[in-house]
Amino acid sequence: MALAGVHLFEHIQTPALGIVRGQVTFANSAAKALLGGHIVGQDVRIAIRNPDAIAVILDDAGGTARIDGLSVGGSLWEVDCHVVGPGERLVTLYDLSVRVSTARAHADFVANASHELRTPLAAVLGYVETLLTPKAGTDTATRERFLGIIRHEALRMQALVEDLMSLSRIEAVKHEVPHDAVDMAALAREVTGEFREGANIAVTGNCESAVIAGDRGQMAQVIRNLIDNALKYGKPGGPVTVTLEATRTGWLSVAVRDEGEGIPPEHLPRLTERFYRADTSRSRAAGGTGLGLSIVKHIVERHRGRFDITTRPGEGTTASLMLPLRKG
Numbered sequence: 496m497a498l499a500g501v502h503l504f505e506h507i508q509t510p511a512l513g514i515v516r517g518q519v520t521f522a523n524s525a526a527k528a529l530l531g532g533h534i535v536g537q538d539v540r541i542a543i544r545n546p547d548a549i550a551v552i553l554d555d556a557g558g559t560a561r562i563d564g565l566s567v568g569g570s571l572w573e574v575d576c577h578v579v580g581p582g583e584r585l586v587t588l589y590d591l592s593v594r595v596s597t598a599r600a601h602a603d604f605v606a607n608a609s610h611e612l613r614t615p616l617a618a619v620l621g622y623v624e625t626l627l628t629p630k631a632g633t634d635t636a637t638r639e640r641f642l643g644i645i646r647h648e649a650l651r652m653q654a655l656v657e658d659l660m661s662l663s664r665i666e667a668v669k670h671e672v673p674h675d676a677v678d679m680a681a682l683a684r685e686v687t688g689e690f691r692e693g694a695n696i697a698v699t700g701n702c703e704s705a706v707i708a709g710d711r712g713q714m715a716q717v718i719r720n721l722i723d724n725a726l727k728y729g730k731p732g733g734p735v736t737v738t739l740e741a742t743r744t745g746w747l748s749v750a751v752r753d754e755g756e757g758i759p760p761e762h763l764p765r766l767t768e769r770f771y772r773a774d775t776s777r778s779r780a781a782g783g784t785g786l787g788l789s790i791v792k793h794i795v796e797r798h799r800g801r802f803d804i805t806t807r808p809g810e811g812t813t814a815s816l817m818l819p820l821r822k823g
Contacts, residue, residue, distance in 0.1 A: 514539050514552065514584040529588065539586075548574040552586055561591070607770040611655055611785065615648035658786040662769075665713065665793045673710040673798060676821060679747060680705045683737050686718045694726060700739035705747045706821045713794045720787040721751040721814045729753025729811065741820060750815040757808040766804055767792040791816075 510529045513521030519534050519542050527534070534542040540549050551560040557576040573589040622641045680702055687696050707714075718737070725735040733754045740748045758766070765771045770785035788804075791814075795802040800818040 510588040512539075512542075512584075512586040512588075514586060516582040517553065526588065543574075545574075552576045552584055557584065607785075608655075608659060611770065612652060615651045615655075618648045619645050619652075655786070658790065661716070662786060662790055662793065665790060665797065669793060669797050671797075672708075673713070674708050675711060676706050677709040677711045677714055678704050678706050679709075679714065679749060679818070680739050682711065682715055683718055683739060683749070686715050687722065687737060689719070690722065690726070694735070695732060696722060696726075696735045696737065698737045698739070700741075702739060702741040702747075705739055705741050707747060707798070707818050708821045709798050709818070710794075713797070717791050717794050717816065718749070718751070720791050724787060724814065725751050725753035725755075725812070729755035745820050745822070747818045747820050748815060749818065750813050752811060752813040754811040757810055757812055758804075758806040759808065760806070763804060763806065767802070788814075 507523065508525055510526035511521075511523045512519055512526050512534075517539055519537050519539055522530070522532075522535050530542055539552055543549060543552070545562045547560045548562050551558045551574055554576070555578065557578040559576070560574045562572050562574060571591040573591055575587045575589065577585045579585050622645050626638060626641055680698075680700065681704065683698050687698055690696060722735060722737065729735055730753065736750075736752045738748075738750045738752070740750075742748065762771075767788045769789045792802050795816045795818070798818055800816050802814075802816045804812065804814050806812040
């Protein structure tokens, strides 16, 4: 391979440099965006100010090195140097920060899921072992109370497993754009009817019908999760309002509002993170898994929509999504 061929790298997204006798003679657009357009013509030791990277680039055998940062750019990079002729090098730079971040997020997810399952499982095992003792076995009141706790914790584990499976299924199809015709107004009325009799839920809006291109099961899950959250964390017995508004610009707004205590603003940026809770004790007492809003966000993004949460302490919270209406 001749160094003249480095110009083939001009249109790729990986930063690439051509170096002749220690001087940068070529940098593609990605490399200029990373290190600056002025690097062409510079000594490579000035263009890339990292001793580990320079050692690899100037080594007669070439090689690779991982470095923490460059003059500008990501936090972890891999420098790959190929010797293509006497004094000639082709250097490519790979940003590993996204890969590392993804691996860390996966590890955190597994750790959090294990912790969330371990807590109710420990309670179940503890109460079962107590029930197996002779004294507890003959005390009817104690036995019934312990069995009630065991049932509650088992249902909590069941809900968590179902949400984990749901999240896995959503992520498996996140790149597939759904295309079925879904009437969101009819779906909102249907899902609202699933909740317990007497629940103070109203469906309002400016449209009797609002059709999107979507996955009906997933959109039902979105509405169900948002209403469930509003009932759990809103004012006890207070109203929950589902509002659907079609815009002239071809979008549908779906908003679920409660009149509860609201959420402190510092929590808003993290509410859709997996297992994040603004109030851990209250969420667990209400049966929350910490995955509901994460599931909602993933589904809305799959539908090429936007999801947002607004709140005012003491006045309530509104969870809203914008979805493109189906054309034709």
